[in-house]
Amino acid sequence: MNTPPNRLQPPRVVKWSSDELLCNVRREHVVATPELKEKVRHDLWGDMCAEHDAENLWDHICNKSGLTYSKEFLAAMHEWRIDEQNHYIGLRQICSYMYEVGQDEIDHQLDQRKPDFGPISHFISDEFKICVVLAYDELVSARGYKMFVEEFKQFGPKEYVTWVLNASRDEALHYQNFLDVAKVVHHGTRAAVDEIMRDIVLYETNPEMTYNATFLMDHTEETFERSFLVDCATTVAANFSGL
Ligand SMILES: [Fe+2]
Numbered sequence: 001m002n003t004p005p006n007r008l009q010p011p012r013v014v015k016w017s018s019d020e021l022l023c024n025v026r027r028e029h030v031v032a033t034p035e036l037k038e039k040v041r042h043d044l045w046g047d048m049c050a051e052h053d054a055e056n057l058w059d060h061i062c063n064k065s066g067l068t069y070s071k072e073f074l075a076a077m078h079e080w081r082i083d084e085q086n087h088y089i090g091l092r093q094i095c096s097y098m099y100e101v102g103q104d105e106i107d108h109q110l111d112q113r114k115p116d117f118g119p120i121s122h123f124i125s126d127e128f129k130i131c132v133v134l135a136y137d138e139l140v141s142a143r144g145y146k147m148f149v150e151e152f153k154q155f156g157p158k159e160y161v162t163w164v165l166n167a168s169r170d171e172a173l174h175y176q177n178f179l180d181v182a183k184v185v186h187h188g189t190r191a192a193v194d195e196i197m198r199d200i201v202l203y204e205t206n207p208e209m210t211y212n213a214t215f216l217m218d219h220t221e222e223t224f225e226r227s228f229l230v231d232c233a234t235t236v237a238a239n240f241s242g243l
């Protein structure tokens with residue numbers, strides 16, 4: 001278990017740019033087979049949508065929720081937002097080249113959707129809960145991208161492999177940053193986190209769950225096994241101690 005610092009340091013961040021990393025990749029460099037393209041379509045497109053939808057979550061949390069936040073939380077959110085926008089830019093190119101859709105068309109399609117935070121409002125009703133839910137979500141993303149590396153190697157461009165490794169690292173840093181705020185600013189307890197994790201796993205493994213462009217709660221059973229989500233939830237809770 002990591003010991004939190006007494007005072008929170010600035011959020012961990014590694015600056016990089018999808019545009020710079022991928023600027024020399026051309027559509028013809030993508031050599032994924034039609035079978036591989038179909039196999040990864042749901043997950044790849046879903047990841048791109050979620051990265052895009054970080055902006056919806058940001059807007060909801062910071063402009064529409066009516067909540068006020070600590071400066072530590074806002075600092076973590078600021079870096080998170082920049083990273084997620086960068087991830088969207090990268091996946092937008094990858095999906096565009098894999099599925100022959102223009103990047104402008106992707107922007108247009110995704111902007112058409114309207115987020116609905118109603119069904120998940122109880123998960124994001126205060127700063128502590130938001131930190132815990134985001135920590136869980138980021139850990140799932142970090143591990144999910146890591147599991148995707150072997151497929152990315154078969155897409156063709158070596159830059160795509162670097163991209164997915166960078167993204168996985170960023171998600172792991174987000175996980176740590178939100179955990180730190182939950183522990184240091186809110187003195188979160190294991191019992192409180194256990195309860196939130198139980199609710200999340202129940203929510204995400206409900207076959208009726210739908211994803212509503214909220215960034216959070218996009219882990220359907222089509223992509224993630226229940227045991228994987230439970231393991232992530234357990235890992236988050238294990239960072240906390242006490243009642
Ligand atoms: Fe991301």
Ligand SMILES: [Fe+2]
Binds near residue numbers: 084141170
């Ligand atoms: Fe993230």
